[in-house]
Structure formats: C-alpha cells, structure tokens
Amino acid sequence: MTDDLSESGIATVGLDRFATTLAEAGADVVDVDWTPPESDAIDALTALASEHGHIEAANRTAFDRLVSADAVWRDVRPAAEAIPGMGERTVLHAGPPVTWDRMCGPQRGAVVGAIVYEGWADTPEAARELAATDAVSLAPCHEHRTVGPMAGIVSPSMPVVVVENDTHGNTAYSTLNEGLGEVLRFGAYGEEVVDHLDWMEATLAPVLADTLAAHGGVDLQLLSARALEMGDEVHNRNVAATSLLVRELAPTMATLEGAGEVLAFLESNDHFFLNLSMAACKVGADAAAEVPWSTVVTAMARNGTDFGIRVSGLGDRWFTTTAPVIDGLYFPEYDAADANPDIGDSSIAETTGVGGFAMAGSPSITQFVGGTPADARRFTREMYEVTVGERPTYTIPGLGFRGTPAGIDLCRVLETGIAPVINTGIAHEDPGVGQIGAGVSRAPMACFVDALKAFRTVYLDEGGPDFADAGPEADR
Amino acid sequence: MTDDLSESGIATVGLDRFATTLAEAGADVVDVDWTPPESDAIDALTALASEHGHIEAANRTAFDRLVSADAVWRDVRPAAEAIPGMGERTVLHAGPPVTWDRMCGPQRGAVVGAIVYEGWADTPEAARELAATDAVSLAPCHEHRTVGPMAGIVSPSMPVVVVENDTHGNTAYSTLNEGLGEVLRFGAYGEEVVDHLDWMEATLAPVLADTLAAHGGVDLQLLSARALEMGDEVHNRNVAATSLLVRELAPTMATLEGAGEVLAFLESNDHFFLNLSMAACKVGADAAAEVPWSTVVTAMARNGTDFGIRVSGLGDRWFTTTAPVIDGLYFPEYDAADANPDIGDSSIAETTGVGGFAMAGSPSITQFVGGTPADARRFTREMYEVTVGERPTYTIPGLGFRGTPAGIDLCRVLETGIAPVINTGIAHEDPGVGQIGAGVSRAPMACFVDALKAFRTVYLDEGGPDFADAGPEADR
Structure with a gap:
C-alpha cells in the first residue's frame, strides 16, 4: 500500500489488502503530506460545531433532505x-x-x-x-x-x-x-x-x-x-x-x-x-446540496482524468485530484496497465448510500468486483463510521434489516482516515475496447483535504457562502 | 415443548424455542416411545451399510439423480x-x-x-x-x-x-x-x-x-x-x-x-x-425415487389431516402420522386455535433442498414466517446434518456460496434427532377463509420411525423391495 502511494499516487486499496484496514492506509498518507493542516482545521471546526451545533444540525438537515427525497x-x-x-x-x-x-x-x-x-x-x-x-x-x-x-x-x-x-x-x-x-x-x-x-x-x-x-x-x-x-x-x-x-x-x-x-x-x-x-441518487443528492454549514458530500464523480467531490455547504465548487487506477479483478488478457483511471458519475450511488455502501446486502457482487461476502459486509460496516445516518427505507436483510449508511461527512472521513468505498467497472484506456474488469476503489483523500481547507476559509474567514438563497432548484 | 408433545401430539417447534435445539426435542420423544426399536434398527442398518456400503452408495445414487435432474x-x-x-x-x-x-x-x-x-x-x-x-x-x-x-x-x-x-x-x-x-x-x-x-x-x-x-x-x-x-x-x-x-x-x-x-x-x-x-422439485424427487437400499426421503407432504413421507428405497409407500399445527406468526385476529393442521405438497421444496433448507439465503422470508435472519442461517446450517450432500448449482451467497443441503437421509434424521424444517403458510381450518399466518414447522419424527421399521423389514427380513425394475417412469 505505502509503495503504491509513494511511487504512483494510486490511492485505491485492493480487497486482498483490506484486512490491514484503511485507517492504517490513511495514516500512511497523513504522515506524508497532509495531517497537520486539516487536523488544525478539524479542531477549529469541531470547536465551532460544539459551540453552536452548526455542523451537526446542518448535516442532519442535509441527511434528512437526502433520504426524504422522492424519485x-x-x-x-x-x-x-x-x-x-x-x-x-x-x-x-x-x-x-x-x-x-x-x-x-x-x-x-x-x-x-x-x-x-x-x-x-x-x-x-x-x-x-x-x-x-x-x-x-x-x-x-x-x-x-x-x-x-x-x-x-x-x-x-x-x-x-x-x-x-x-x-x-x-x-x-x-x-x-x-x-x-x-x-x-x-x-x-x-x-x-x-x-x-x-x-x-x-x-x-x-x-x-x-x-x-x-x-x-x-x-x-x-x-x-x-x-x-x-x-x-x-x-x-x-x-x-x-x-x-x-x-x-x-x-x-x-x-x-x-x-x-x-x-x-x-x-x-x-x-x-x-x-x-x-x-x-442524483435527485436526492441535489436536494441535500447547499445547506450552509453542512459538511455532507453531495457528489463524487470521475472523468477518467480527475476525481472530484462537492460538499453541501460549499455549493457547486469541485475539489479534485488525479483519478486513481482501480486495483480490481481484470478479465483475462488485461491488467492494471491497460486500465483507464476511475471514470463515471455512477459513484453518485455511493454518495447517497447505495453501491459500495450497500455491499453487505449484495454478496453476489463480489463475483464481479472480487473479494468475498465477508469483505462486502466489512465495507458496509466501515461506511457507518463516516456517514451521518442510516437510510430508513433502504435496508440490508443480512445485517438485521439495518439501513444503509448514507450522507458522507467530510469531517468524519478526515477524522477516521476512512475513505469512502466505491465499487466500479474498469474501462480500457483506449476508446472502444470496453470494460476490462471491475473492482473496489476508494475516493482519494486529497479531495477531502482540499474541501476542508475551503470550508474553513469560507466559514471561518469569509463569513459563509454566497448561495444561501439558491435553493434546490438551482443547476448544480 | 414436552408439554405440547404429551398433551396434543403437536410436533412442531416455534422459532422462539429454537435455541433449545431440536435434538433436545427429539430426545424427549425418544424417551416416551420410540428410542429402543429404531436405535436397534439403525445399529443393524449401520452395520450392514459399513459391511457392504449399500446404504451410502445408494444414497449417493439417489442424491446424484436428484441434483442432476433437469426441470x-x-x-x-x-x-x-x-x-x-x-x-x-x-x-x-x-x-x-x-x-x-x-x-x-x-x-x-x-x-x-x-x-x-x-x-x-x-x-x-x-x-x-x-x-x-x-x-x-x-x-x-x-x-x-x-x-x-x-x-x-x-x-x-x-x-x-x-x-x-x-x-x-x-x-x-x-x-x-x-x-x-x-x-x-x-x-x-x-x-x-x-x-x-x-x-x-x-x-x-x-x-x-x-x-x-x-x-x-x-x-x-x-x-x-x-x-x-x-x-x-x-x-x-x-x-x-x-x-x-x-x-x-x-x-x-x-x-x-x-x-x-x-x-x-x-x-x-x-x-x-x-x-x-x-x-x-417433484421431477427431481421422482428421479431419485426407488433406488434400492437408499434411505433418502423422496416426498414430504400434508393433506391437512395427515403428514406423510416416502423413502427412495421403499418406493411408493407412505409413512404417515397426524399433521401438526404450525406454531407460527398469525395475522391479527387469528391464533393457532383457528389454524388447520399443516397442509400442502409444497414441502417438496424442502424435500429437495430449497424452501426452509435454503432459508439462510432468504433473510427477508423471516418477515413472513417469523424469526430473524440469524434463525434462517441456523435452520440451513442444521439441515446439513441430516442431508446427503450440497446442491452444486443452488448456492447461498451469504454462506460463501455453499450449496443448499439436499437429500434428507432417514438414518441421519433418526441418529441426530433433527427433524427436517419446513416453512409454510397456515390455512384457516374453515374452508375459504384463506391464509391466517405463516411459520416454520418440523416434519414429525413418527413418520421417520415407521419408515425405518419398514426399511428393516423389507431389506433385512424380506430380501429387498419389489420395484427394482420400475425405473423413474413409473407413476409415484
């Protein structure tokens, strides 16, 4: 894991390495370049949140909008x-x-x-x-x-x-x-x-x-x-x-x-x-967008070049980094060297509490993305650590009908070092070859670090965002 | 449990009592009236089986026919x-x-x-x-x-x-x-x-x-x-x-x-x-029928009055006892006093390794028949104890894609005291009222006891059954 990170910037975690836990992996990254700045930022925000309850209340609002959205x-x-x-x-x-x-x-x-x-x-x-x-x-x-x-x-x-x-x-x-x-x-x-x-x-x-x-x-x-x-x-x-x-x-x-x-x-x-x-998923994520003070993630999306996230309290701004290559299961004749970096908007699924976040309920998906049903259960359990709540109507029978974890909280991602999990198909890097594999990736931490820095600037230095009146009808 | 048995002949086990294990329940019955005879019979058959391999080989044949049947x-x-x-x-x-x-x-x-x-x-x-x-x-x-x-x-x-x-x-x-x-x-x-x-x-x-x-x-x-x-x-x-x-x-x-x-x-x-x-299920069960020396169960069926089983090596004979009342989940306004005793041929599902035997893969069925997903997993795990093998194409993702338990072996049921589990709807005892609940029942041990006695008579005293040439085309 450390080798991959230091040598190529690949920020995904293979299923076979899952047992070492992502927290450890996150800790490696932290040591290299980003712990001090957002540790400060988290402390500052946490202090503010506990003083005024801003963040917690805002995240609850964003979560409620997400899960009460019709589709x-x-x-x-x-x-x-x-x-x-x-x-x-x-x-x-x-x-x-x-x-x-x-x-x-x-x-x-x-x-x-x-x-x-x-x-x-x-x-x-x-x-x-x-x-x-x-x-x-x-x-x-x-x-x-x-x-x-x-x-x-x-x-x-x-x-x-x-x-x-x-x-x-x-x-x-x-x-x-x-x-x-x-x-x-x-x-x-x-x-x-x-x-x-x-x-x-x-x-x-x-x-x-x-x-x-x-x-x-x-x-x-x-x-x-x-x-x-x-x-x-x-x-x-x-x-x-x-x-x-x-x-x-x-x-x-x-x-x-x-x-x-x-x-x-x-x-x-x-x-x-x-x-x-x-x-x-998108109609729910948009409903949860632009809630002032909310640190809930409202988009995770990849164009095959960059990976980007958006955060409710920061409106339509993107926080991007290089899209990772997926360490997954490749079809015969292909390997990671043929793979295009992570691509697609389909990670809106994970953004709103399904896909990789609901893998515990989908043991058969492991035949496609690799790993075992036990891995799938671990992924879901881990995601409860970085989310605001559980979706009331999306349940996982195998976890005693517990709701899927939803509403990724930027602060909890950074506090725990647990990056959101995304399961995904893998495209060949050349146009038209098509799918060459599938796997489980992680949202790159760098996006979350940048978003938190921006959050601190907007809310602590600039007195808040300028979209307060935009409402859910705005294009985003 | 003992009270139910001695007072009313009800041989089912409620989910809430499951933790006490069916082996215990079976043991109670054994003490009352049937341990000595079929304990002897099992010993005699086991001796014969180990000497000649008859039963094991015959059960393997019946199992192979069951799971290789098309439908x-x-x-x-x-x-x-x-x-x-x-x-x-x-x-x-x-x-x-x-x-x-x-x-x-x-x-x-x-x-x-x-x-x-x-x-x-x-x-x-x-x-x-x-x-x-x-x-x-x-x-x-x-x-x-x-x-x-x-x-x-x-x-x-x-x-x-x-x-x-x-x-x-x-x-x-x-x-x-x-x-x-x-x-x-x-x-x-x-x-x-x-x-x-x-x-x-x-x-x-x-x-x-x-x-x-x-x-x-x-x-x-x-x-x-x-x-x-x-x-x-x-x-x-x-x-x-x-x-x-x-x-x-x-x-x-x-x-x-x-x-x-x-x-x-x-x-x-x-x-x-x-x-x-x-x-x-029936087409597979019939393919497995009439294998000389096989103790595999080829039918479990109820008419609302009697519960009956058939055994491969005993052809088309029925071994029957009073159909039990299901100790299940009743719809509002109804209880066990309104229930018709167990009814239907649908227990052909369990006879061939699905239904209650595959409950581990169907956590949501517990919302219908009662209990929890953990109970469902226990039912399936228990049925591996009384069956010949695992169905190669019917798998349970949540148990690591293990095949469902199939081919109920009369001898193993009696040796372990574990009665086959059946999940089922419950009918009102009056015509036309319809379904009033659902639950999990057990095949009554008395049928298995009688079948074993007959098996001993046919194979040890009479020199074998008379259907050896009937083949799977015969009506049964």
Missing part, C-alpha cells in the same frame, strides 16, 4: 428539451470539468461518437477535430442536474430519463443504458454504436415514454428498496431492479407497437436500471 | 390430457391418501369448488353430496407425478404445467398459481373463485402455452438458482423468480392476444413461480 421516473425526452440550459452544441460528460486536451481516451471516443450521432461531423476524424474547437461546448453532467455512467456523454438528441423529486421540487436526468458490448459509454464510436443510439432514440425512448404516460410514474425509491432486499446494490448489480421494473411496466407496454423489441432489449440488459438508479 | 417447463395443458392415468372423475389432492370423511375443511372446500368448476354439480351443496360418494375418485397428487400447494386440488379441466427432466426422462405437473385473495387452494369455492379458474383455463393457460411454444422451454433450475441468489427460497418467497420469469417470457408474450391481461396477472402475483418451483 419518480415520469418521462423520457431528448436531452436538449428536457435539461434546462443545455446549449445546442453542448456535450455533457461524467466527472468534474475537463477540457478536450486533458480528456481521457474513452471519454474522447464517446465525444467523437456523440458528434457523429448528432450529425455535426461525418467521420470520426472530422468529429475529433471539431471537438478540439470552441464549436462544441463541454460541461459536466453534474452541473446540469444530470449523471452519466462511465464516459457519461450526453448530447442534445439523446433521450434522457426525467426523474422528479416531488418532496423538494427538483429533477434529475440520465441517459438510457445502452446494454453491453460496443457502447458509447466505454468510448466506442463505430457504426454499430451510432446505429444503436439511433434505435434508442427512434424506438426505445418513445415506447418507454408512452408506457410511462399510460402507466404513470415509477417509484424508483421503492424499486431500489425492493432490489436492495434481493441482492442488488443498484450500482454494479441491477438484475433484481431491472426485472422488477420490467414486470411492473410490461402489462402496459405490451399494448404498444414496438413492445416486443423493447422487452427483448430489456431482457438482454441486466444493467438497464443503473441509469435510473443514478438519476434517483 | 424444463415445456407446456401448459388440461390435467386430464397431460397427466397419465388421471381418470375422468378424479380429483387429485395434496398429501398422502385421505378419504372424504377424514378430509380437513380447506381441502373439502377445494374439492367442492373443483366439482362446481367442472360442472359435475350445480351448487356447493350438491357438490358436497357428490364428493362423499364413489362418483368422484380422490387420489394424492404425488401418486400421479403431480404436486399442488395447500389443498392441492387438481381436477381434469384444470390447466397444469408440464415440467420435463430430460436427463432421466420423467415429467412432473402442477396447477397454475391462482394468486392471493379468495382462492381454491385455501378451500374457497364461491362464484369469484370459479370465475377466476375459468379465466385461467380460457386466457392464462393458452397465452402461456403459446408463449412457451414460440419461446421454447424455460429452464426452471437456472431460474431457481438465480432466484436463490436474490433472496428467494423458492417456496414461500418467489418474487425474484417470478420477476425473472416474466422478464424472460415478456418479449415473446407481448406479441400474443391477451398478453396485457396475463402480464397484469403476473405483475400482481409474487407467488406465481411457486407451482413451477414445486414441479421442478
């Missing part, structure tokens, strides 16, 4: 129509902001595919040239109430799911999951990929939209809760949620033209629910 | 057409043989409903009179390669699922699950019940049959294996299996007339897979 899937519409303020030639991407010149291979490949799909360029070569100019605006999904898995590319014509939080009045969006094989989200941009995107636009999206119009909204929180009881962690395992969803929609869908094709696609895709799960 | 759902057809040798005016019922005069309330109610449904009588009163005469033949489902939940009534016009074991060439049958509410299997026989049976015959059955014809057979073992990883134990919890099944069939079904209605019914019925699971 009702109401529609499927083109991104440009659905997402407020998305420009005509805008391409959204996963993770914190990144420019074309710093973008990783798979994300560049996906941008190229999106430009060809939109018809802004005729060939991948022309698309690549265009992407490097101002003619295409790049922006993070997260800054447009949106989340996308892996490369996370959303272009204006792509259909997105519309997920509404009726409790707090905000909305979130995500693309439709493409299935496995050659897909845009792993940076593939060939003819098949674009043809499949066309099919999704022409057939999948309208059938789903018409089904929802006739059926009414789908309660994604309820589906997630049921799926969590059935071995999904609704990040990398979504087979139960996808099956429950199909069973709920099939009676209505069966009466529509194209139903057979769409049901066959849903039958083939165990991950279909992933993007819906992500939007359900 | 492919190929068709839905009227019982009279599908089930070989089912007479024109025959009504099959759950459990060991029983005459009308000894039949329990719910089973009588279901017979009355079946007679009205068949049109053999116009009113329930007339049906009741007819049932008491020779004009209607009653026979156990189990003796016609069939299994039915609760009352387990099968009449000639009822559609049954046809499940084939291609490995050994035998077939099993079960009715289609009616869903919840007023249903025949709990002894209801009103107009609604018969109307629903008519709908099942006219709409549900043909849509399913046409779907299977176009889709091909459904691998019920694969579905069960996947569902066991998703918190089902495929006896009282079938939500994952039902959802996976719908997802598999929906693309084909969607193109058929009536699909919307059928998919809506499947959406409403989390237990739809139960009857398929039972037929899949």
Whole structure:
C-alpha cells in the first residue's frame, strides 16, 4: 500500500489488502503530506460545531433532505428539451470539468461518437477535430442536474430519463443504458454504436415514454428498496431492479407497437436500471446540496482524468485530484496497465448510500468486483463510521434489516482516515475496447483535504457562502 | 415443548424455542416411545451399510439423480390430457391418501369448488353430496407425478404445467398459481373463485402455452438458482423468480392476444413461480425415487389431516402420522386455535433442498414466517446434518456460496434427532377463509420411525423391495 502511494499516487486499496484496514492506509498518507493542516482545521471546526451545533444540525438537515427525497421516473425526452440550459452544441460528460486536451481516451471516443450521432461531423476524424474547437461546448453532467455512467456523454438528441423529486421540487436526468458490448459509454464510436443510439432514440425512448404516460410514474425509491432486499446494490448489480421494473411496466407496454423489441432489449440488459438508479441518487443528492454549514458530500464523480467531490455547504465548487487506477479483478488478457483511471458519475450511488455502501446486502457482487461476502459486509460496516445516518427505507436483510449508511461527512472521513468505498467497472484506456474488469476503489483523500481547507476559509474567514438563497432548484 | 408433545401430539417447534435445539426435542420423544426399536434398527442398518456400503452408495445414487435432474417447463395443458392415468372423475389432492370423511375443511372446500368448476354439480351443496360418494375418485397428487400447494386440488379441466427432466426422462405437473385473495387452494369455492379458474383455463393457460411454444422451454433450475441468489427460497418467497420469469417470457408474450391481461396477472402475483418451483422439485424427487437400499426421503407432504413421507428405497409407500399445527406468526385476529393442521405438497421444496433448507439465503422470508435472519442461517446450517450432500448449482451467497443441503437421509434424521424444517403458510381450518399466518414447522419424527421399521423389514427380513425394475417412469 505505502509503495503504491509513494511511487504512483494510486490511492485505491485492493480487497486482498483490506484486512490491514484503511485507517492504517490513511495514516500512511497523513504522515506524508497532509495531517497537520486539516487536523488544525478539524479542531477549529469541531470547536465551532460544539459551540453552536452548526455542523451537526446542518448535516442532519442535509441527511434528512437526502433520504426524504422522492424519485419518480415520469418521462423520457431528448436531452436538449428536457435539461434546462443545455446549449445546442453542448456535450455533457461524467466527472468534474475537463477540457478536450486533458480528456481521457474513452471519454474522447464517446465525444467523437456523440458528434457523429448528432450529425455535426461525418467521420470520426472530422468529429475529433471539431471537438478540439470552441464549436462544441463541454460541461459536466453534474452541473446540469444530470449523471452519466462511465464516459457519461450526453448530447442534445439523446433521450434522457426525467426523474422528479416531488418532496423538494427538483429533477434529475440520465441517459438510457445502452446494454453491453460496443457502447458509447466505454468510448466506442463505430457504426454499430451510432446505429444503436439511433434505435434508442427512434424506438426505445418513445415506447418507454408512452408506457410511462399510460402507466404513470415509477417509484424508483421503492424499486431500489425492493432490489436492495434481493441482492442488488443498484450500482454494479441491477438484475433484481431491472426485472422488477420490467414486470411492473410490461402489462402496459405490451399494448404498444414496438413492445416486443423493447422487452427483448430489456431482457438482454441486466444493467438497464443503473441509469435510473443514478438519476434517483442524483435527485436526492441535489436536494441535500447547499445547506450552509453542512459538511455532507453531495457528489463524487470521475472523468477518467480527475476525481472530484462537492460538499453541501460549499455549493457547486469541485475539489479534485488525479483519478486513481482501480486495483480490481481484470478479465483475462488485461491488467492494471491497460486500465483507464476511475471514470463515471455512477459513484453518485455511493454518495447517497447505495453501491459500495450497500455491499453487505449484495454478496453476489463480489463475483464481479472480487473479494468475498465477508469483505462486502466489512465495507458496509466501515461506511457507518463516516456517514451521518442510516437510510430508513433502504435496508440490508443480512445485517438485521439495518439501513444503509448514507450522507458522507467530510469531517468524519478526515477524522477516521476512512475513505469512502466505491465499487466500479474498469474501462480500457483506449476508446472502444470496453470494460476490462471491475473492482473496489476508494475516493482519494486529497479531495477531502482540499474541501476542508475551503470550508474553513469560507466559514471561518469569509463569513459563509454566497448561495444561501439558491435553493434546490438551482443547476448544480 | 414436552408439554405440547404429551398433551396434543403437536410436533412442531416455534422459532422462539429454537435455541433449545431440536435434538433436545427429539430426545424427549425418544424417551416416551420410540428410542429402543429404531436405535436397534439403525445399529443393524449401520452395520450392514459399513459391511457392504449399500446404504451410502445408494444414497449417493439417489442424491446424484436428484441434483442432476433437469426441470424444463415445456407446456401448459388440461390435467386430464397431460397427466397419465388421471381418470375422468378424479380429483387429485395434496398429501398422502385421505378419504372424504377424514378430509380437513380447506381441502373439502377445494374439492367442492373443483366439482362446481367442472360442472359435475350445480351448487356447493350438491357438490358436497357428490364428493362423499364413489362418483368422484380422490387420489394424492404425488401418486400421479403431480404436486399442488395447500389443498392441492387438481381436477381434469384444470390447466397444469408440464415440467420435463430430460436427463432421466420423467415429467412432473402442477396447477397454475391462482394468486392471493379468495382462492381454491385455501378451500374457497364461491362464484369469484370459479370465475377466476375459468379465466385461467380460457386466457392464462393458452397465452402461456403459446408463449412457451414460440419461446421454447424455460429452464426452471437456472431460474431457481438465480432466484436463490436474490433472496428467494423458492417456496414461500418467489418474487425474484417470478420477476425473472416474466422478464424472460415478456418479449415473446407481448406479441400474443391477451398478453396485457396475463402480464397484469403476473405483475400482481409474487407467488406465481411457486407451482413451477414445486414441479421442478417433484421431477427431481421422482428421479431419485426407488433406488434400492437408499434411505433418502423422496416426498414430504400434508393433506391437512395427515403428514406423510416416502423413502427412495421403499418406493411408493407412505409413512404417515397426524399433521401438526404450525406454531407460527398469525395475522391479527387469528391464533393457532383457528389454524388447520399443516397442509400442502409444497414441502417438496424442502424435500429437495430449497424452501426452509435454503432459508439462510432468504433473510427477508423471516418477515413472513417469523424469526430473524440469524434463525434462517441456523435452520440451513442444521439441515446439513441430516442431508446427503450440497446442491452444486443452488448456492447461498451469504454462506460463501455453499450449496443448499439436499437429500434428507432417514438414518441421519433418526441418529441426530433433527427433524427436517419446513416453512409454510397456515390455512384457516374453515374452508375459504384463506391464509391466517405463516411459520416454520418440523416434519414429525413418527413418520421417520415407521419408515425405518419398514426399511428393516423389507431389506433385512424380506430380501429387498419389489420395484427394482420400475425405473423413474413409473407413476409415484
């Protein structure tokens, strides 16, 4: 562990090393470069919190907003129509902001595919040239109430799911999951990929939209809760949620033209629910954002180059560091040398108390990400140490129906040295090769250190943030 | 426990008493009336087994047949057409043989409903009179390669699922699950019940049959294996299996007339897979039957009056005793005084290594049958003590993907005093009231004692059974 850190800056922890505990690993890092500054900062904040109760009360507010958020899937519409303020030639991407010149291979490949799909360029070569100019605006999904898995590319014509939080009045969006094989989200941009995107636009999206119009909204929180009881962690395992969803929609869908094709696609895709799960998580995270004094983390996201977090009390600012390479289980013929650094917005799952945080309820996920069911239970138990509370409706039967740990508290992460766990697929570093493995990573501590420094500056030196009146409706 | 046994013959064990262990409970019974005879018998058999290896080898053969059996759902057809040798005016019922005069309330109610449904009588009163005469033949489902939940009534016009074991060439049958509410299997026989049976015959059955014809057979073992990883134990919890099944069939079904209605019914019925699971278990149990020298149990079944078992090396003989009342969780307003004694063929699940035997993988089932996930794990662990082996494809993620315990060995049950566990719904003793609770029961030891006595007689005194050439094709 220490070797990895000192030699390459890789901040992930392999399952085989888990027994040495992350606290130890954190302690190593602390010794190198960051203990003194945020130890001071924590002390200062802790003193303030105990004096005024600001932080604890604010975190409770953020947590309550997170877990009381609804997530009702109401529609499927083109991104440009659905997402407020998305420009005509805008391409959204996963993770914190990144420019074309710093973008990783798979994300560049996906941008190229999106430009060809939109018809802004005729060939991948022309698309690549265009992407490097101002003619295409790049922006993070997260800054447009949106989340996308892996490369996370959303272009204006792509259909997105519309997920509404009726409790707090905000909305979130995500693309439709493409299935496995050659897909845009792993940076593939060939003819098949674009043809499949066309099919999704022409057939999948309208059938789903018409089904929802006739059926009414789908309660994604309820589906997630049921799926969590059935071995999904609704990040990398979504087979139960996808099956429950199909069973709920099939009676209505069966009466529509194209139903057979769409049901066959849903039958083939165990991950279909992933993007819906992500939007359900995002709508909750956004509801918890911008609570003054709250140290609750409201986003963890990666673009394959940088890893970034946002913190409720610090609004829409990103705190970023180099995205780590995942020390996971690689498919035959591949190893970590082939891997793209951590990528995707899907860590919104862990940000809101599912995914790696709910692994105890998903022993089968270890067949995908490595480790044993006992490891999975340890990951969840550990996450209770860095979170504000337990989700009341997301329970883990194997832990006596205890709620999943949710609401990552920046201060507790730094106090304990326990970095949030994220389970994830691993993309090849070259566009279009696709998934080459899966594993369990850790959010890099450097983001949390920087966020705490900023928190101290904003609250102790500058008298507080400037978003107090923004409310949950603001784009973030 | 001792009081219950001596005063009322109730041989079940409540979850709250589980910690005292069944071995103790068994020991109490032993002291009363049966230790010496089968202790002698076990000694004699053990000596023979160790001398010749007969029993161990035979049990291994029976176990291998059980776990290597296929279970492919190929068709839905009227019982009279599908089930070989089912007479024109025959009504099959759950459990060991029983005459009308000894039949329990719910089973009588279901017979009355079946007679009205068949049109053999116009009113329930007339049906009741007819049932008491020779004009209607009653026979156990189990003796016609069939299994039915609760009352387990099968009449000639009822559609049954046809499940084939291609490995050994035998077939099993079960009715289609009616869903919840007023249903025949709990002894209801009103107009609604018969109307629903008519709908099942006219709409549900043909849509399913046409779907299977176009889709091909459904691998019920694969579905069960996947569902066991998703918190089902495929006896009282079938939500994952039902959802996976719908997802598999929906693309084909969607193109058929009536699909919307059928998919809506499947959406409403989390237990739809139960009857398929039972037929899949039955086809395996039948494949394991009639192995000379095998002490493996091939049926445990209840008719609400008697509890009976069959043993591989003893062919189609039943060993019966009074059916116990379940000490379970009752719905509000009900208690054990309202309960019908244990009823249904669904304990074919436990007979073949799922249901109560797989409870460790189904922590959520405890919300239905009582107890905690820790109790569920204990039940499964205990069943490893009385079984021949572990099912290779039915695994329990929470126990490190260990196979479920399967192949109940009569000798080990008697040696250890551990009675097989069965989780089950509880019917009201009056016809038509329906389910009033659920719980975990134990197979009564008296059946095992009698079977062992018969085993000794057949193999040590009479030189072996007379079915040696019957093969798995025989009705049993």
